[in-house]
Amino acid sequence: MSVFYPNGQPYKGKSQAVQSGPASEIVYGHRGMSLEEDLNVTNRYYIETDQAVIYKKPTPIQIVHVDYPKRSAAKITEAYFRRASTTDYNGIYRGRYIDFEAKETTHENYIPLKNFHRHQVEHMKRIKRHGGIGFIIVKFTKRSEIFLLDADYLAAAWDESLNGGRKSIPKRIFQDHGSLIPQKYLPRVDYLQNVCEVYF
């Protein structure tokens, strides 16, 4: 039996509220995680369960000065971030080469193309030409939805933008041509399910 407050909102019994406490704590904790953290935990899970061997590449750094103090570790005292010439993630799954880039956007209905750069788009075109699997993973943070989309759609949007087209990929493209990645406790962002469906 449902009970309603005078304003029409359903009454939730005290015990229910208490029960949902710890569960929603976990969910909120999870929501606070960045896509990158979630993917790192997911990839570690894939390696531990021997499903795939996929890693995030280290951030490229231009090292300018290093101190070598006696009896302690070399200390980098001047360095700068460099732009990556490839995507962030690659590895192997069921004998196939896997390559992808992961991005978050706070926009509700699109992701700006400036989240990617030319070298990455060219890299993914090359990967596909050589028989690899290439895609992007995009998290729309407002609704906490994560999609996998084949790199061909990124390349098409990129090329269109160079010819005066829009400077973003609409969420509709992800809904129509991509696939929604299941989010769970473990693995958190189970994108290999989508890779299976789309490429195998």
Place this chain on the structure above:
Amino acid sequence: MSVFYPNGQPYKGKSQAVQSGPASEIVYGHRGMSLEEDLNVTNRYYIETDQAVIYKKPTPIQIVHVDYPKRSAAKITEAYFRRASTTDYNGIYRGRYIDFEAKETTHENYIPLKNFHRHQVEHMKRIKRHGGIGFIIVKFTKRSEIFLLDADYLAAAWDESLNGGRKSIPKRIFQDHGSLIPQKYLPRVDYLQNVCEVYF
């Protein structure tokens, strides 16, 4: 007609000696390059000629402090080198996932196993189990010889060393089971020729 000195060595005509001059100049210049530099140039050549897409991963760095000065690039002021959990190089060639580690040794007849570490050996075992191609490239600098050797031989030597066996891989293993990589002007270290012979 061959002409011999009294000691039995063949006589090489003057014109021959002059011809070999410029060629050996190139070789000496080449010898000064590290294996890593040679592989980077080689991999760039493979990408430019669209033969393969293989990159060296950036060195993993633990960043401790970053300054964000106004109107200029973020400056890392404290950071440390971390040990890589995978190999240095990976990518795709003729549809197959490629993974390798490259090392130089000054020892004439062996390479010490301490040039590799446990995570790398485990990583290469995983790669092979998942259908990838995994190997090591080792340069014996004394004679400037570079070999490709399948990762199984590294794993076998590693496991033997844990059971009290020798702490190195003898050059004989490279000569008997590996393959000598051709060194030329371009590409400098043409290891894809060896990959072709060994794995395709």
